[in-house]
Amino acid sequence: xxxxxxxxxxxxxxxxxxxxxxxxxxxxxxxxxxxxxxxxxxxxxxxxxxxxxxxxxxxxxxxxxxxxxxxxxxxxxxxxxxxxxxxxxxxxxxxxxxxxxxxxxxxxxxxxxxxxxxxxxxxxxxxxxxxxxxxxxxxxxxxxxxxxxxxxxxxxxxxxxxxxxxxxxxxxxxxxxxxxxxxxxxxxxxxxxxxxxxxxxxxxxxxxxxxxxxxxxxxxxxxxxxxxxxxxxxxxxxxxxxxxxxxxxxxxxxxxxxxxxxxxxxxxxxxxxxxxxxxxxxxxxxxxxxxxxxxxxxxxxxxxxxxxxxxxxxxxxxxxxxxxxxxxxxxxxxxxxxxxxxxxxxxxxxxxxxxxxxxxxxxxxxxxxxxxxxxxxxxxxxxxxxxxxxxxxxxxxxxxxxxxxxxxxxxxxxxxxxxxxxxxxxxxxxxxxxxxxxxxxxxxxxxxxxxxxxxxxxxxxxxxxxxxxxxxxxxxxxxxxxxxxxxxxxxxxxxxxxxxxxxxxxxxxxxxxxxxxxxxxxxxxxxxxxxxxxxxxxxxxxxxxxxxxxxxxxxxxxxxxxxxxxxxxxxxxxxxxxxxxxxxxxxxxxxxxxxxxxxxxxxxxxxxxxxxxxxxxxxxxxxxxxxxxxxxxxxxxxxxxxxxxxxxxxxxxxxxxxxxxxxxxxxxxxxxxxxxxxxxxxxxxxxxxxxxxxxxxxxxxxxxxxxxxxxxxxxxxxxxxxxxxxxxxxxxxxxxxxxxxxxxxxxxxxxxxxxxxxxxxxxxxxxxxxxxxxxxxxxxxxxxxxxxxxxxxxxxxxxxxxxxxxxxx
Numbered sequence: 089x090x091x092x093x094x095x096x097x098x099x100x101x102x103x104x105x106x107x108x109x110x111x112x113x114x115x116x117x118x119x120x121x122x123x124x125x126x127x128x129x130x131x132x133x134x135x136x137x138x139x140x141x142x143x144x145x146x147x148x149x150x151x152x153x154x155x156x157x158x159x160x161x162x163x164x165x166x167x168x169x170x171x172x173x174x175x176x177x178x179x180x181x182x183x184x185x186x187x188x189x190x191x192x193x194x195x196x197x198x199x200x201x202x203x204x205x206x207x208x209x210x211x212x213x214x215x216x217x218x219x220x221x222x223x224x225x226x227x228x229x230x231x232x233x234x235x236x237x238x239x240x241x242x243x244x245x246x247x248x249x250x251x252x253x254x255x256x257x258x259x260x261x262x263x264x265x266x267x268x269x270x271x272x273x274x275x276x277x278x279x280x281x282x283x284x285x286x287x288x289x290x291x292x293x294x295x296x297x298x299x300x301x302x303x304x305x306x307x308x309x310x311x312x313x314x315x316x317x318x319x320x321x322x323x324x325x326x327x328x329x330x331x332x333x334x335x336x337x338x339x340x341x342x343x344x345x346x347x348x349x350x351x352x353x354x355x356x357x358x359x360x361x362x363x364x365x366x367x368x369x370x371x372x373x374x375x376x377x378x379x380x381x382x383x384x385x386x387x388x389x390x391x392x393x394x395x396x397x398x399x400x401x402x403x404x405x406x407x408x409x410x411x412x413x414x415x416x417x418x419x420x421x422x423x424x425x426x427x428x429x430x431x432x433x434x435x436x437x438x439x440x441x442x443x444x445x446x447x448x449x450x451x452x453x454x455x456x457x458x459x460x461x462x463x464x465x466x467x468x469x470x471x472x473x474x475x476x477x478x479x480x481x482x483x484x485x486x487x488x489x490x491x492x493x494x495x496x497x498x499x500x501x502x503x504x505x506x507x508x509x510x511x512x513x514x515x516x517x518x519x520x521x522x523x524x525x526x527x528x529x530x531x532x533x534x535x536x537x538x539x540x541x542x543x544x545x546x547x548x549x550x551x552x553x554x555x556x557x558x559x560x561x562x563x564x565x566x567x568x569x570x571x572x573x574x575x576x577x578x579x580x581x582x583x584x585x586x587x588x589x590x591x592x593x594x595x596x597x598x599x600x601x602x603x604x605x606x607x608x609x610x611x612x613x614x615x616x617x618x619x620x621x622x623x624x625x626x627x628x629x630x631x632x633x634x635x636x637x638x639x640x641x642x643x644x645x646x647x648x649x650x651x652x653x654x655x656x657x658x659x660x661x662x663x664x665x666x667x668x669x670x671x672x673x674x675x676x677x678x679x680x681x682x683x684x685x686x687x688x689x690x691x692x693x694x695x696x697x698x699x700x701x702x703x704x705x706x707x708x709x710x711x712x713x714x715x716x717x718x719x720x721x722x723x724x725x726x727x728x729x730x731x732x733x734x735x736x737x738x739x740x741x742x743x744x745x746x747x748x749x750x751x752x753x754x755x756x757x758x759x760x761x762x763x764x765x766x767x768x769x770x771x772x773x774x775x776x777x778x779x780x781x782x783x784x785x786x787x788x789x790x791x792x793x794x795x796x797x798x799x800x801x802x803x804x805x806x807x808x809x810x811x812x813x814x815x816x817x818x819x820x821x822x823x824x825x826x827x828x829x830x831x832x833x834x835x836x837x838x839x840x841x842x843x844x845x846x847x848x849x850x851x852x853x854x855x856x857x858x859x860x861x862x863x864x865x866x867x868x869x870x871x872x873x874x875x876x877x878x879x880x881x882x883x884x885x886x887x888x889x890x891x892x893x894x895x896x897x
Contacts, residue, residue, distance in 0.1 A: 127359070127363065128161065129352055130161040130252065132156055132295070132349075133162070133350055134164070134165070134166065134350075135348055136166060136167035136169065137200070140176070142174060142184055150382075165297050165319060166194055167198045168199060168299030169322065170197065172445075172463045178465070191382050192379075196256070197222050201262035204265070205463075205464050208235045208270070212235040232391075242256070250355065250360060253287045253295065254565040255315075264538075292361075293316050294316050302323045302338070302476050308852070318339070319349065321749060326342040339367055347370065348369070390492045395726055401453055402577070406582075407419070409447045409727060410441075414726060416587050418582035418583055420444060422586065423496060427568075428535075431567065434534040435531040438481075438498055438501075439498040440544065440546075441495050447461070448461065466559065467560075469534075469536075469541075469555050470533065471551065474550065475525040478501070479516060480549065482516045486505050504587075505589045506592050507591055507592065511823070517840075535548060540552075564717040567866075596875075596876045598874075598892040599879070600877040600880075601616070602877075602879050606652055610652040617649060617842065627650075629681055629685040637737040638680070638752075638753055639680040640842070641719045641745045642715065643742075643842050646744075648678065651839065667698065672813060676700045676701065709763045709764065713767045719745075719751075725775040726773055727750070728754050730785050731754055732757070733784065733808070735853055738812075738829060738840075738841075754789055758788050768793060768798060773793075776793050776798050777802070781804040803818050809831055809862060809863050816850040816852065824872050824874075825872065825874035826872070827851045827878055828854055843863070856884065875892050
């Protein structure tokens with residue numbers, strides 16, 4: 089719904105404005121000596137991810153007040169997650185931090201995922217207690233019976249004669265216990281923001297106050313262009329100064345009350361147009377002044393909770409660290425899950441790494457330490473699960489959201505994750521009591537209710553034996569007593585080997601595919617294809633490259649491969665014999681180019697046995713257009729390569745074939761060839777990727793395409809060898825196999841597109857005698873599975889082959 093306006097009283101109405109030009113720095117900004125006429129300045133102080141760390145807020149408040157006192161127009165905003173991280177706040181379900189932020193005169197809060205941690209009743213109570221606005225534009229309360237009411241998407245603030253719109257976004261889905269968000273749906277960030285574009289016309293300054301993370305903030309800035317700034321949270325990113333993304337400054341101030349962000353919006357005095365945004369971070373540790381009224385609240389709650397939180401429950405000589413938890417089991421994870429196993433009397437216990445919020449240093453362990461590492465008051469539940477279900481959970485834990493990292497600490501169970509060279513999951517081995525678990529055997533499993541009820545996407549498939557047996561903190565207190573009873577320290581090794589990741593050894597092969605000449609090499613490449621499986625054999629000239637390269641993109645659409653031919657009888661007969669082996673019963677021949685490229689005698693020879701179609705144009709450019717129509721008659725995107733050289737086209741053709749994207753050849757050293765211009769217009773091409781640098785395809789060609797409304801991108805390196813690496817990075821980032829062809833002479837790579845297509849691998853380029861330095865440095869130290877060297881030693885030397893053979897192990 090549309091919101092009304094709030095009026096904020098100016099802190100310094102009528103005071104002369106200071107200059108808007110600042111020098112960024114972590115300790116503060118330096119104002120210019122001269123006052124800048126004709127502008128107004130809006131000061132926006134901001135925090136995010138306070139996480140209940142209230143102790144620095146006395147100093148932060150004094151700093152914020154001083155900055156606001158010295159500003160003509162000012163606001164204080166927080167980008168969410170004020171709860172969860174300090175037992176003083178968490179045991180009182182957020183009351184202290186809300187009281188403090190009220191005293192600090194916070195204007196608006198972006199609802200963060202941890203605002204739901206204490207449950208829906210507490211959320212509603214704390215929102216009611218707040219003097220500031222709780223905002224979220226992508227949060228929809230769909231069940232009106234829950235305690236939480238629909239938040240406003242934005243608020244408009246009137247600061248004297250300056251109006252500021254603040255719209256907020258919440259993490260989707262929020263990382264919190266599922267019970268906290270029952271009856272609530274969360275929507276797409278960009279779509280939600282675009283619904284409120286109309287606010288832009290109602291305000292002078294429009295700010296997105298988000299709790300979605302720095303990466304999502306950057307994506308938002310790329311898609312939504314009407315915000316004057318994005319002030320973010322969630323990722324705990326320390327941005328010493330705003331980062332400009334698509335013309336929008338993006339700011340974030342770390343976490344845990346360690347920084348206060350300070351932004352200055354410079355506005356035209358008459359029109360109130362935003363002329364610029366500058367900012368910096370002020371660290372709170374170096375501040376010396378304290379707001380006594382805020383400090384009094386902090387001291388009150390600290391004193392109130394001190395007796396409980398300072399109670400010693402044990403001591404540790406080793407400390408209990410969480411460091412390394414994404415690669416292995418760790419000391420704190422082992423103590424944690426041992427506590428769950430002891431308290432729940434199960435076979436196996438799990439806890440998720442995201443719930444382990446801090447480490448415990450060597451020395452006495454207090455209840456306050458336990459509440460710090462586990463601030464969420466998570467309950468424990470018990471499942472009965474099969475070994476198969478446990479396998480599924482372990483696989484999901486490692487692979488979820490594409491993270492490829494350990495996410496579950498464990499007791500009672502040991503597991504090993506097997507991965508490939510890129511860290512991708514292959515399989516997992518699970519052991520219970522030293523033996524591999526049985527897929528049909530059942531086990532009692534103790535888990536926090538956060539993951540047990542579906543948090544972070546987990547699905548613990550099985551029977552819920554006990555839905556709630558007590559809190560994690562209670563389990564830790566109980567387990568710690570066993571150490572005290574035995575007069576033992578709570579000591580754990582850094583890791584015990586409960587969890588490991590093993591990279592699977594590759595059976596690496598280095599193969600050379602070659603013939604006595606380019607024609608025989610194309611036949612040798614065809615030997616890699618199973619007989620009787622192709623619908624087409626594509627014939628192209630072996631004495632020139634354009635038709636063969638453009639035709640390589642036909643491999644997928646025609647289910648074919650390219651053979652090189654000329655009018656030599658032996659070469660024609662050898663190609664014909666190979667075609668008879670490769671083609672299925674209904675297979676046919678496609679010839680690329682006119683008779684000047686592939687002589688009529690070739691067509692006559694193959695017509696004796698096969699149906700033959702010739703695809704050609706008046707010249708090689710028009711031939712590439714004719715080929716494009718066969719690659720994909722409905723294409724809306726294309727690749728553009730140089731007609732003056734072969735190397736760049738050779739690199740992109742396998743990917744183009746796989747995705748049925750035509751490859752068009754440009755023969756103009758200043759702009760776009762006429763035939764390509766006509767094709768792009770008549771075909772309705774929407775996007776084009778130019779492969780190669782400006783020396784290959786001139787910038788003028790890109791400009792012409794852009795002027796036609798085509799979205800244009802260029803993939804290239806400093807030379808042909810680096811361009812091939814750029815293609816690999818852009819289109820084959822996970823590939824562990826590749827073909828290697830001579831980048832200075834075209835023949836041996838002409839027929840390789842089918843091989844590369846079948847193996848989903850790129851073609852990299854080399855010099856004949858040695859690998860270019862940039863190619864060698866890229867390959868050195870990288871894992872590879874298969875390397876195919878294309879052509880004989882005259883194309884790719886023995887020294888290069890020895891380089892790879894030496895790296896097989």
